[in-house]
């Protein structure tokens with residue numbers, strides 16, 4: 001199978017290459033992208049010898065080309081958004097790992113869908129922003145969409161065989177998404193005002209990029225995943241529930257009409273869902289250790305506290321509102337998370353900024369990519385303007 005890996009230098013990208021390297025007879029890397037991590041990308045190119053590598057800027061392209069020349073690596077270097085779209089839709093590519101973080105991944109991921117590829121979807125923001133448009137492109141081009149997000153991968157594995165998007169016909173009552181609750185599940189509420197970016201990105205169970213780690217701390221990550229589950233499985237908002245499960249061993253569950261509940265379990269390591277989606281419908285070694293249930297001892301569950309995690313509620317609100325709301329929510333969240341990471345917004349300000357943005361941007365229906373991009377722009381503009389009011393005065 002010939003692969004393009006978008007976001008190869010990130011947490012998911014590196015885990016993907018780890019799985020790929022275990023099966024050299026099975027996978028061939030055709031193209032890689034990394035935004036600014038030129039050294040990491042150069043090392044990946046010299047190991048996997050793709051025909052093409054993409055970086056963000058012309059300057060980084062020159063740096064990468066110079067590094068590749070030194071090691072005699074025959075990889076062509078391109079840069080910019082158009083080049084990402086190009087490597088996502090190359091005719092010789094069978095599968096595209098969509099692992100760019102945030103809205104920046106939308107257009108290349110959509111290009112892979114329109115080109116009818118097997119899409120391994122990690123970039124949940126693309127589906128949150130553009131659900132209807134994205135799923136329409138998948139359907140029209142006959143693309144195969146396989147979820148990498150551990151929860152959705154678990155739901156995919158627990159759904160009826162050949163599930164075609166009809167919960168009632170499949171006898172499915174509810175989709176249950178598990179959530180660890182992140183690093184602040186038990187922190188006294190009054191202390192949340194003072195938490196630092198370093199505390200927020202220190203996830204108890206998973207090692208991930210900085211943006212998704214903050215999303216896990218606010219539980220916006222679970223909110224985005226509720227919206228993602230809606231589009232992937234055609235599940236209405238009131239049939240998607242979130243359960244806090246601090247050990248992150250059960251990755252999610254499907255509740256059937258007859259009372260059966262099916263789940264997928266495993267050690268918290270993204271190489272499992274990555275290997276699952278790479279090889280589906282077959283199974284391959286991922287490098288993940290076998291689960292030792294007796295060593296884990298206990299699995300616990302609790303209901304999410306919406307006072308502590310207002311972002312979860314905001315995501316349900318955006319999903320129910322339809323139209324542009326989820327794209328606005330995602331845009332405001334990206335602005336809020338980066339302001340928090342820059343020390344400009346206190347942690348509880350993330351939810352406040354998103355709620356205020358949703359209140360200000362007028363509701364609109366969205367029918368195409370331009371509509372999605374307009375909603376994203378409006379969300380960013382309004383959130384940026386409001387930030388001046390909610391951010392720390394000292395900056």
Ligand code: NAD
Nearest residue numbers: 007008009010011012034035100101104122123124208209
């Ligand atoms: P990361 O920050 O570690 O890596 C992000 C990748 O995107 C890097 O390769 C970076 O070069 C690239 N990138 C960043 N900005 C870009 C831009 N403007 N244009 C082009 N490329 C850009 O992130 P990650 O943790 O690997 O997450 C990637 C995606 O996978 C996210 O959407 C995240 O929600 C999702 N995801 C991650 C995990 C995880 O365990 N890390 C789990 C589930 C879902």
Ligand code: MG
Nearest residue numbers: 149150151225
């Ligand atoms: Mg997840």
